[in-house]
Every structure is written in structure tokens, then in C-alpha cells.
Amino acid sequence: MFYKFFKARFFPTSSVLESGVKSNGSYAWQSILKAREVVKQGAYWRIGDGASVQIRGDKCLPDMSTKHVISPQKNLPMNAKVCALIDEDGPRWITERVTQEFFPHEAQQILGIPLSSNQVLNLLIWVGTKSGKYTTKSAYKMLMSKPDLSTPSPSDTSAQTSCWKRIWYLNVSNKIKHFLWRACRESLPTKKNLLARNVTRNALCKWCNEEVEDSVHALWGCQVLKEVWWEEEILRNHLSMHFVDCRDLWIGITNLEEPNLAERFAFVAWSIWNKRNASGMHGTSLPFHLLY
Structure with a gap:
């Protein structure tokens, strides 16, 4: 019930993780938005058909520390989806396109992602657990393990x-x-x-x-x-x-x-x-x- 209420009011046409979500609202909604940033840090996409996952911006590299693509834009537009790298005639990567578009280490990562022939949907999973499901304990461990690159307090x-x-x-x-x-x-x-x-x-x-x-x-x-x-x-x-x-x-x-x-x-x-x-x-x- 709470999900339906919040979705209708704050993100009726998008996901709660997307940037178009309304930022003003009650204390409860503000708390959800702060927790959303933690979820973004520890979640990444398991590729299915690739139609809803952006190549640049979404986390989709399974074995990299950041999981973001960092290769500069070359041939594909900045808002291109992962499906642009997948052959329409079969569940396989377009090798030539991948190797031309990305750094060698990223191209190798992408070509190593298995694709399903069953037209499965893309799935957002949590990196901190074996099941891929979010837990508060795993989120705490993730935040505590991050390197200290943050700015000191303005009062310091x-x-x-x-x-x-x-x-x-x-x-x-x-x-x-x-x-x-x-x-x-x-x-x-x-x-x-x-x-x-x-x-x-x-x-x-x-x-x-x-x-x-x-x-x-x-x-x-x-x-x-x-x-x-x-x-x-x-x-x-x-x-x-x-x-x-x-x-x-x-x-x-x-x-x-x-x-x-x-x-x-x-x-x-x-x-x-x-x-x-x-x-x-x-x-x-x-x-x-x-x-x-």
C-alpha cells in the first residue's frame, strides 16, 4: 500500500532510482531518498535483453570495482542502451562493436557477460549478498569498507x-x-x-x-x-x-x-x-x- 501511494505521488512514470523522482515531500519520503543513494552504490544490473539499461550511467559490469563503464563515448550516443551491443538474431554480443567502443579491459568484461536465449528481463541485484537481495547488514558493511576520500566537515x-x-x-x-x-x-x-x-x-x-x-x-x-x-x-x-x-x-x-x-x-x-x-x-x- 505504501509503495502504491509513494509511486502515485512521487514517481508515477519512472523508477524510484531514476533522476526524475520528485525531491520534495514528507520526512518519510526524504528518508527514502537518502536510503536510495545507498542502494545505488551497491546495486548493479544483471543483463537480460539490455533494453532498459544504459551503457553509460547504469552499473552493468559484474567484476569491476566501480561497475560503471568509464570508456569515453566514440560511435554510440551517450544515451545508448546495452541492447545496442547485442545481436538481434541471437543472444550474443556484437564483438566488433564492443571492442571498438570500449577500453580493452572493459570490452573483455562485457564480452564475458552471459546472455540468455529466453528473452529474460534485466534484473537489478544487490552486490553485498550471495542472493542478490538487499539487507541492512550488508549495506552497513559496504559503507564501512569504502575508502576515505570524502571531504572533511565544513566546521573543521x-x-x-x-x-x-x-x-x-x-x-x-x-x-x-x-x-x-x-x-x-x-x-x-x-x-x-x-x-x-x-x-x-x-x-x-x-x-x-x-x-x-x-x-x-x-x-x-x-x-x-x-x-x-x-x-x-x-x-x-x-x-x-x-x-x-x-x-x-x-x-x-x-x-x-x-x-x-x-x-x-x-x-x-x-x-x-x-x-x-x-x-x-x-x-x-x-x-x-x-x-x-
């Missing part, structure tokens, strides 16, 4: 001071330090900031045209940047992580305590921003695969 002034000191003590040029400081303070002229100042009418990222372009999206979160950051091996398991803002991302990078990683990150982020600006002015810039 010593942590914030350390964040800024790590920028100014970087062994890079002053212009890169200043750029990173602006990014962490969300003061770069991103499309989100330009929209707030009535400079543009559209805040969507011009590269992916899927999400609002703030600093963390422009430098890290955009799908087209995955092949750039993939070159840094220590970051590969973190490419699908969501960071609140660029300061959150910067603290996560420095918490990894990898020698010279902070300097490499700062320089590559600066190069990405330069490419973004050059493309907006129709200037020349390096292709993504040469930025790192």
Missing part, C-alpha cells in the same frame, strides 16, 4: 586550512596554483556560474550535453574525460566516484598520498580547462588522449 577549519596550504605548496607554476585555488572555490567561469550571471542561457556541459557544468564536472566528472584520468593508474578505481565539488575532489586526491600525484593532477586539470576554453573559441588544442 584546520582541515580547510590544510586544503589551501596543499595548493600553495605545490611544485607547479603560480598560474596553475591560482587556477586550482579558483576551481576549489567554485569561481571559474563554468557554464553554471555564467548562467547565474545571465551570461548564458544553458548550463549544460558542451562536451557531454548531459550534466550541468560546474568545476568538478568540467575537470573530472564529464564522461569524455575518463580516458584522460585513466592514464593515472592510482585513480582508475575512483573514476566513477561522485565528488560534491572541486575542493572535495582535491582533498580526495591529496588523501591518496601518492608521490607527485597532486602536481600531476593540477597540471592535467589545468590542461583540460585550457582545452575547454580553446574549443569554445574555435582554437587549436591537443586531443584528449594526449592531454596526460
Whole structure:
């Protein structure tokens, strides 16, 4: 009864896990939305016909730590479904299409997913239990086992001071330090900031045209940047992580305590921003695969 009530009021035409769900409501509904984020972290799709699962955005890789596809978009559109990779004449993957579209390790993962000839539906399963069913105990274990890449509390002034000191003590040029400081303070002229100042009418990222372009999206979160950051091996398991803002991302990078990683990150982020600006002015810039 509760499910029918909530569905009719808050998500009548979609699933509770989709982004179109209404965010305003009672305390009970707000609690469900917070729990939904936990479910999203630990659930992934078992592929049936692939018609309702997005290649990019939905979790569908069974043996990867993030389960998200991180290969940059090439031939297929960003909103393509998994069924676009499956042969219509039989339950088999279109090998050539898969190998052309994805990084080799991801192509191998996809081609290894078994397909059924019985036209079974896609099934969302929970990774924390053998049965694939959600339990509170398994969710708690999952959350406790996650690496500490989160930002400190805003009230922790010593942590914030350390964040800024790590920028100014970087062994890079002053212009890169200043750029990173602006990014962490969300003061770069991103499309989100330009929209707030009535400079543009559209805040969507011009590269992916899927999400609002703030600093963390422009430098890290955009799908087209995955092949750039993939070159840094220590970051590969973190490419699908969501960071609140660029300061959150910067603290996560420095918490990894990898020698010279902070300097490499700062320089590559600066190069990405330069490419973004050059493309907006129709200037020349390096292709993504040469930025790192």
C-alpha cells in the first residue's frame, strides 16, 4: 500500500532510482531518498535483453570495482542502451562493436557477460549478498569498507586550512596554483556560474550535453574525460566516484598520498580547462588522449 501511494505521488512514470523522482515531500519520503543513494552504490544490473539499461550511467559490469563503464563515448550516443551491443538474431554480443567502443579491459568484461536465449528481463541485484537481495547488514558493511576520500566537515577549519596550504605548496607554476585555488572555490567561469550571471542561457556541459557544468564536472566528472584520468593508474578505481565539488575532489586526491600525484593532477586539470576554453573559441588544442 505504501509503495502504491509513494509511486502515485512521487514517481508515477519512472523508477524510484531514476533522476526524475520528485525531491520534495514528507520526512518519510526524504528518508527514502537518502536510503536510495545507498542502494545505488551497491546495486548493479544483471543483463537480460539490455533494453532498459544504459551503457553509460547504469552499473552493468559484474567484476569491476566501480561497475560503471568509464570508456569515453566514440560511435554510440551517450544515451545508448546495452541492447545496442547485442545481436538481434541471437543472444550474443556484437564483438566488433564492443571492442571498438570500449577500453580493452572493459570490452573483455562485457564480452564475458552471459546472455540468455529466453528473452529474460534485466534484473537489478544487490552486490553485498550471495542472493542478490538487499539487507541492512550488508549495506552497513559496504559503507564501512569504502575508502576515505570524502571531504572533511565544513566546521573543521584546520582541515580547510590544510586544503589551501596543499595548493600553495605545490611544485607547479603560480598560474596553475591560482587556477586550482579558483576551481576549489567554485569561481571559474563554468557554464553554471555564467548562467547565474545571465551570461548564458544553458548550463549544460558542451562536451557531454548531459550534466550541468560546474568545476568538478568540467575537470573530472564529464564522461569524455575518463580516458584522460585513466592514464593515472592510482585513480582508475575512483573514476566513477561522485565528488560534491572541486575542493572535495582535491582533498580526495591529496588523501591518496601518492608521490607527485597532486602536481600531476593540477597540471592535467589545468590542461583540460585550457582545452575547454580553446574549443569554445574555435582554437587549436591537443586531443584528449594526449592531454596526460
